[in-house]
Amino acid sequence: MEIRGEDVLLPVSAVSAFPRPHWLQGRVFGSEYEPTYRSHNLRVAYEDACKIVAREQERAGLHILCDGAQYYEWEAPGFQLEPIFHYIPEMLGGITNYGPPGDGVKYQPFYKGRVTGKVEWVRPIFEGVVYALQNATDRPFKVAFLGPAQQSVILADEHYGDGVALAKDIARALNKEMRFLQDMGLEAVQLIDVLPPYTTDMWQIECQQILWEGIHMIKFWHVCYGSVDGQRDVFDDHAASMMPLFKESPADVIHLEFTNKNFSELETFRDFPADKVLGVGVVDAKNTMVESPDQIAARIKQALNVVPADRLLVSPDCGLGYFSRTTAFAKLRNMGQAAEIVRKGL
Template sequence: MQIRGQEILLPTSAVSAFPRPHWLQGRVLGSLAEPVYRSHNLRVAYEDASKICAREQELAGLDVLCDGAQYYEWEAPGFQLEPIFHFIPENLGGFAPYGPPGDGVKYAPFYKATVTGPVEWKRPVFEAVVNAMKGATDKPFKVAFLGPAQQSIICDDQHYGDGVAFAKDLARAMNAELRYLQSMGCEAVQLIDVLAPYTQDMWQIECQEIMFEGIDMLKFWHVCYGSVDGQRDVFEAKTREMIPLFEASPVDVVHLESTSAEFGDLTAYKDFPTDKVLGLGVVDAKNYMVDPVDVIADRIRRRLEVVPPERLLVAPDCGLGYFSRTTAYAKLRNMGEAVEIVRAEL
């Protein structure tokens, strides 16, 4: 995999989130009607937290860092999904942020953003995140966000009456955002999406094509199976069914959970498209025990039986944002050590 023009064997990256320091609490960034930062003190605390998060990833030897989502409220048990659901809608035109409750027991505590008019990009959404990471590291990093297909199905549409049309307008707004981040020098982005295991309709890829038009950044797609305090939404990997989506997607890297027992079948990845990099989790984010280095190294070796080292990205499964900092970073450092062991064997 090429990173900054250099071919990296067994490149490494994390997913998108890490636990925040205990002294950073509450919402950091404002909505469309507020300043970018809710206070100067919060800005300083957030940027300091980003430096810690970046440093831990550097110590683990990661090749592409993630922003760590240090601006999200991870410390509110049971309500961690609230900022993920609302952050983008609250920063785009065409939304009222709080509508009816979510669907089902798990999502009932979270209010849906209501679509009241045409979705429009009004101002930068992730500018503060890019600035914080540029101040925290010299290494390449990716900014992660909920994809338009996923975002479209968790909103209360009172304007479009057509879910696909709504999702495509979301994609156009995010394209404007990505073009802005690209102009800032951002090198990589990652969309987060839990929709693909449920439906393999190709309109999802049409949204990706709209969103990534004119974007030259390294593009990741994290297919999320859900993770709140170790509780997932998806219990069937549906890897084979998703292969046509992966083939048609304009992204460079597709990342999936692959460590916990329900998702350990690696044979399906033999049909993964050869023009893309496959990111597979080798650290269990549903287990609070720290994975030993030799266990992680063996997981990497087994994945190399189905994916060559030039097309395998090594990563954790998603969900480390809900762990303690001690455990999350210990898992990450063990992963980095295991990668070095396997690289030496190649």
């Protein structure tokens, strides 16, 4: 995989979330018409947390860091999905907050944003994230966000009457954000998606094409099977049905969970598109047991039976935001050591 103009064999990267220090609590950034930061004290605390997250990923040997989602309120048990669902909609024009409850038992505690007008980009969304990480590390890093297709199905549409039209306008709004971040010097972005296991309609790829038009950063697509307090949403194997989406996606790297699913879908990826890098989850993000470097190395070697080393990215299954900091770091550290073991043997 090429990173900053150099080929890196078996690059290592985390997915997105990392546990927050205990002294950083509550919402960091303001919403649509608020100041960027809720307070100067929160800004200092948040930027200090980003330095810790960056340093621990550097120590673990990661090549592309993640933002750690330190602006999310991971410390509120049972409500961790709240900021994931609402952070972006609360920054966009055309969406009024505090609509009806979410669908189903799992999502009823979280309100839906109400789409009451044309969705538009009105202010930077991740400017503070990029600024904080640029001052925390010299390594490339990615900013992760819930994608337009996924956002469209968790909103209460009172304006469009057409879910695809809504998704495409969200994509247009986020494209402006991507261009803004690219101009800031951001080198990678990551789309987070739970939708493809449920539907493989190609309008999702049309949204990606709108989202990433004119974007030259490294583009990751994390297809998530769900990971809230160790609970998965998707138990069946869907990789084969999603493969047409993977082949048409403009993403450079497509990442999925493998370890928690016991690599049941690995053989399907013999049909993975040759122009893309496969991100393989080799650390379980739903189990607090820390795997040894040798255990993780064996998983990497298992993946190498299907995808060559020059098209394989080493990663956890999902984000590590629900773990303790010591457990999350130990998993990343051992993963970095495992990749080095395998790299030396190639």
